[in-house]
Amino acid sequence: MNRRITVHIEASRPYDIIIGRGILTESGERIRTVLPKVQKIMLVGDDITAGLYGKNVVDSLTEAGFSVVQFIFPQGEANKNITTFAALLEELATAGLTRSDCIVALGGGVVGDLAGFAAACFLRGIDFVQIPTTVLAAVDSSVGGKTAVDLSCGKNLAGAFHQPSLVLCDPDVFATLPHRIFSDGCAEIIKYGFISDPALLEKLSHTDVYKLQAGDAIEEILADCVRDKAVYVTADEQDRGIRQLLNLGHTIGHGVEAASDFAVSHGSAVAIGMHLVTCGAVKKGICPPETLQLLEKLLAAYDLPMVCPFETQTLYSAALSDKKRAGGMITLVLPTAVGQSQLFPMPVEELLPFLELCLSDI
Ligand SMILES: NC(=O)c1ccc[n+]([C@@H]2O[C@H](COP(=O)([O-])OP(=O)(O)OC[C@H]3O[C@@H](n4cnc5c(N)ncnc54)[C@H](O)[C@@H]3O)[C@@H](O)[C@H]2O)c1
Ligand SMILES: [Zn+2]
Numbered sequence: 001m002n003r004r005i006t007v008h009i010e011a012s013r014p015y016d017i018i019i020g021r022g023i024l025t026e027s028g029e030r031i032r033t034v035l036p037k038v039q040k041i042m043l044v045g046d047d048i049t050a051g052l053y054g055k056n057v058v059d060s061l062t063e064a065g066f067s068v069v070q071f072i073f074p075q076g077e078a079n080k081n082i083t084t085f086a087a088l089l090e091e092l093a094t095a096g097l098t099r100s101d102c103i104v105a106l107g108g109g110v111v112g113d114l115a116g117f118a119a120a121c122f123l124r125g126i127d128f129v130q131i132p133t134t135v136l137a138a139v140d141s142s143v144g145g146k147t148a149v150d151l152s153c154g155k156n157l158a159g160a161f162h163q164p165s166l167v168l169c170d171p172d173v174f175a176t177l178p179h180r181i182f183s184d185g186c187a188e189i190i191k192y193g194f195i196s197d198p199a200l201l202e203k204l205s206h207t208d209v210y211k212l213q214a215g216d217a218i219e220e221i222l223a224d225c226v227r228d229k230a231v232y233v234t235a236d237e238q239d240r241g242i243r244q245l246l247n248l249g250h251t252i253g254h255g256v257e258a259a260s261d262f263a264v265s266h267g268s269a270v271a272i273g274m275h276l277v278t279c280g281a282v283k284k285g286i287c288p289p290e291t292l293q294l295l296e297k298l299l300a301a302y303d304l305p306m307v308c309p310f311e312t313q314t315l316y317s318a319a320l321s322d323k324k325r326a327g328g329m330i331t332l333v334l335p336t337a338v339g340q341s342q343l344f345p346m347p348v349e350e351l352l353p354f355l356e357l358c359l360s361d362i
Helices: 023-034 047-063 082-094 109-124 135-141 171-176 179-196 198-205 209-214 218-235 242-247 250-259 266-284 289-301 312-320 348-359
Strands: 005-009 015-019 040-046 067-073 102-107 127-132 146-151 154-161 166-169 329-337 340-347
Touching: 005 218, 015 023, 015 218, 023 047, 023 102, 023 127, 023 166, 040 047, 040 082, 040 109, 047 067, 047 102, 047 171, 067 082, 082 109, 082 146, 102 109, 109 127, 109 135, 109 146, 109 154, 127 135, 135 179, 135 218, 171 218, 179 198, 179 209, 179 218, 179 242, 179 266, 179 289, 179 340, 198 218, 198 289, 209 218, 218 242, 242 250, 242 329, 242 340, 250 266, 250 312, 250 329, 266 289, 266 329, 266 348, 289 329, 312 348, 329 348, 340 348
Parallel strands: 015 166, 040 067, 040 102, 102 127, 127 166
Antiparallel strands: 005 015, 146 154, 329 340
């Protein structure tokens, strides 16, 4: 029997995240245990995740006695939209799912966000289970209950808080991830370390991205990340206070993504964002230089970029349109020591000089 690590999330709806190699083939029995009344399951995947792992999951679900229908859409952020969302809702209705049935999301953050939002809305809310297949989804998007689709004006502008009933994470599926996508997910892992987990930073310092993708250390590291996220989700489920610490590198990162017209991937943009704010924090004298040195060492070891390809003004305009802005204030997350970060709310006018400081040569 392979090792299983369970992390419990005590959110408004408590649930477990179970991590372990080969757990995909146990999905039927594990869902049956948590949701005994479910008869029909809508398995949602994109063409890649459904193609690679759909059969394994369908076999396991069928064996456990579920009747399974599938919704498969073309991969990519461009399809995390209202059109795909509406098509999924129509399929759920056509297939006759009831309030005691459930949706299973098999994929990365795009699949999880879309399927989760449909679960939040269909019949005013049905159960859903996350089976994350990217590192980013495993450590971040599958946990915490944020679901959304993009609108033409921006990312994640329509969504809901809807916690899953179970998260099943099988690191074996990372073997088929393109290295760039694996590495990108590692930016989120590094983020948890710099927010509040010096022990995780220590572990990450002793490995590199190739060893992590091929080796055994990943399960423990995924568990560390979701335990870290659980603390913030439990304390601030609706993201109005302390949960904002999870945005380390993201306000600027979203700016980099937007300014590049999404040519820079999310993980790479977050890496650049973390580097930029850490430079700023060191220059402001609120963070010791060793923190920046460790961040640079880890970003290099995990094949992640750090140099911002944009000018201050471009970044400023793009960062200002981030939806995390509230009224005239923007809250930045800045590292203050190795494995420690704090929230710094500031009037938006102060963001430009701060960015200038971050990007300056001194
Ligand atoms: N809800 C949240 O809290 C939250 C948090 C962070 C990010 N997100 C969202 O997550 C999304 C990004 O997620 P992502 O990075 O997982 O992207 P993604 O879902 O688009 O996956 C990236 C690519 O990898 C492919 N893929 C997935 N698993 C694979 C596997 N095992 N083997 C081979 N290929 C595989 C996908 O088909 C896709 O082409 C964004 O839409 C973002 O807004 C949500
Ligand atoms: Zn992120």
